[in-house]
Amino acid sequence: MRQRTPVVVNILIITVLLVIFYYLFVQSYSFLASPYFWGTVVISAILAYIHSAIGDLIENNKFKKLTAEEKSAYLAEKKIPFLRRQYDAAFKKQSDTHEKDILIDHGFDGIMELDNQLPKWWLGLFYFGTVFCIVYICAYAFTDFAHPISEYDKEYKEQEAAIAQYLKDQPPVTIESAAFSEDNIAAGEEIFKTNCVSxxxxxxxxxxxxxxxxxxxxxxxxxxxxxxxxHVVENGVTGTAMQAWGKNGVLTGGDIEKVAAYVYSINQLKKPITPKEGGAPPYGDEAHWEKQ
Structure with missing residues (x-):
């Protein structure tokens, strides 16, 4: 008769598997606070105890049919701790008597073959890997688990929300606090194309x-x-089509800071576009700006 795995070990294995399976579908450990998860654990534990009880009945029935010598050997083996039995099954070399029992009746060049069973740890990993692959494929096919696009979209939305919250928490940009930065030129160009190109x-x-x-x-x-x-973008110019983009609430202080950076760059960091090159003729007085 083979020794059976203790019910406590079975419950522990079932609980670990349930945690893995729930995580594959929920994609977070929030299920640990769910009564459904713990209900599943309790039901699984009850089923494991029922299975163990049925196994005890079958084991007792088989035990009665053993000879006195077999009963003695079985009881002696049963006294060996579970973990010790697992270690021996995985690493301990069988005795010469046992080797004779599992020796296959063929050989070549003095090499004989033993009909050894696969180690339990190997079988356990194989079965676990098989079940895990099936569950993983189902989770991948029918949920968002492990999908790079879904994960990217989720992380992108989280980053967008974090940036929006950060900007919301920052003090508003005013003409006193605004400063030129080359980092704002590209964003300012996009705002310029949307609102100013016309x-x-x-x-x-x-x-x-x-x-x-x-x-x-x-x-x-x-x-x-x-x-x-x-100043001009924020307050506009009275009597012209130049509206007060800031005062009207169309652009924020941060937006105006970026637009100002872009206009500064095309005025100071690039050559002017002359009328011969398609630019509008000069309008207003020549400016003598102070250096930034």
């Missing part, structure tokens, strides 16, 4: 609105170019 044309060369690449400015309320652009 009047100032591509690259700020001017059209309905003035040329933003030359050094002639009709409105010069500030001493530096960057602050001047911020």
């Amino acid at each position: 009047c100032h044309s591509d690259g700020g060369k001017g059209g309905i609105g003035p040329n933003l690449t030359d050094n002639f400015w009709h409105n010069q309320p500030e001493k530096t170019l960057f602050k001047n652009v911020f």
Whole structure:
């Protein structure tokens, strides 16, 4: 008769498997607080005890049919701790008597073959791997688990929310706190294309609105170019199509800071677009900006 695995060990294995399976589908450990998970554990434990009780009945029935010698050997083996039996089954070399019992009646060149059973640890890993693969494939096919696109979308939304919260917690950008940064030029260009191109044309060369690449400015309320652009975009120009983008709530202080960085870059870091190159003619007075 073979020794059976203790019911406590079976319950422990079942619990570990349930944790793995739940995590594959839920993708977080929040299920540990769910009564459904613990209900599953309790039901599984009850079934394991029922299975063990049935096994005890079958084992007792078989035990009665053993000879006195077999009963003695069985009881002696049963006294060996479970973990010790597992270790012996995996690593202990069988005795010479046992080898004779499992020796296969064929050989070649003096090499004989033994009909050994596969180690239990190997079989356990094999069965676990098989079940895990089946569950993993089902989770991959019917849930969002392990999908790179789904994971990317989830992380992207989390990052977007974190950025939005960060910006919300930051103090608003004002003309006093705004400063030029090359890091804002690219974002400012996108805002410019969305809101300003209709009047100032591509690259700020001017059209309905003035040329933003030359050094002639009709409105010069500030001493530096960057602050001047911020002021005009925020407050607008009375009597013209230039609305107060900031005061009207269309653009935030951070948006205006980025647009001002872009306008500063096309005015100071690039060559002006002349009328011969398609730019609007000078409008206003020549500016003498203070350095940033």
